[in-house]
Amino acid sequence: MTLLFKQLKLYKPVALISIIWFLLAFAGVLAEVLRSSINNFHIFRGVFWHTMQQTNLFVEYPAEYWDTNHYGPVFSLVIAPFALFPPWLGCILWGLANAAILFFAIKKLDLPEQQKLIILAISAIEMMTAIHNVQFNPMVASWLILAYVLVENEDDFLATLFIAAGFLVKLYGVAGLLFFVFSKHKLKFCFSFAFWCLVLFVLPMLISSPSFIIQSYQDWYSSLVEKNAKNENVGASGGMQDISVMGMIRRIGNVNNLSNLPVLATAVLLIASPLLRFKQYLFKDFRLSYLALVLITVVIFSSSAESSTYVIALVGVGIWYSLHYRKHKWWVNIVLIFVLLLTSLSATDLFPSYIRNYYVRAYALKALPCFVVWLWLTADVLFKNFGLNKNRMYKP
Secondary structure: OHHHHHHHHHHHHHHHHHHHHHHHHHHHHHHHHHOOOOHHHHHHHHHHHHHHHOOOOOOOOOOOOOOOOOOOOOHHHHHHHHHOOOHHHHHHHHHHHHHHHHHHHHHOOOOOHHHHHHHHHHHHHHHHHHHHOOOOHHHHHHHHHHHHHHHHOOOHHHHHHHHHHHHHHHOHHHHHHHHHHHOOOHHHHHHHHHHHHHHHHHHHHHHOOHHHHHHHHHHHHHHHHHHHHHHOOHHHHOOOOOOOHHHHHHHHOOOOOOOHHHHHHHHHHHHHHHHHOHHHHHEHHHHHHHHHHHHHHHHHOOOOOOHHHHHHHHHHHHHHHHHHOOOOHHHHHHHHHHHHHHHHHHHOOOOOHHHHHHHHOOOOOOHHHHHHHHHHHHHHHHHOOHHHOHHHEOOO
């Protein structure tokens, strides 16, 4: 009877969080479909059809959608199953698929069930925001998490597929290469990554041609350079892009000509230095903290970061909270509330529009709470002795 009670007690929050998760995703994408506001999905499905037709993937097609594509040619294969349906149905399936794979990835983390539910709960609002904008970012987050999980499980071959795919679709995935240091099969990791890069480079040629794909990668590079310059210009982007640490500095300090390089170089130094702490690799909490750090880093130090990108960072925040809430309850709860208010809720109608438009968006303050968590995690992986908790040791 006691065992049955415990099972029921665990089942209820699992079921509740799961239902809420998918209801939020469905509500978000359905709302956009009903008001015919699925421009991003038209851009995405256009990548498939333009690859088939061998027409430039990165120019404007005003008859089909506004704005331009910024994803690599491999994305044509990712979006293909959804592009074959009528747009309204393909869009709904796309949104639910993004929610499902992120849910699956979080559930695969080597954490107690309660901690996984905490991560899902913390990232749920940002997941809905991303789905509401018909974005790809939940899948980006899930690929990074699955790469980490598979390295932990010593399946480096499959892990590097997700890293290569993320890199060749949106660049963010390249951060998964940092998990190389946790691999027990480093040579296999390197060869597998090279293999998947080659395979994924060639695969889109099957629905187009070699010359078109090669030219598309050149066009992609040019589009990213142009997009980065536009992102850094608050006037050109309307404050919707560059919601990053650099964006905060530019807007708060009114330093429009600030180069990203000094900030990025400092961030790289800070996240690379902990990798010299080889003895800490033995401890699961160190590796999980580093995963959280990577998930937050790729967002808050990207000039392409927009509101819907923060689902990636919030999963990192969720991992951080799940590792700390028992030991540092007071401070960790204050920081979490700060994150939920200024990062998650600031993009919703629950937040005062005046403050959102004239303060949060104007000064890229959505990045601030995540930066605070990033500093906390950086201090942890730089200085904390994770070996003090012997129960969290994973690798021999």
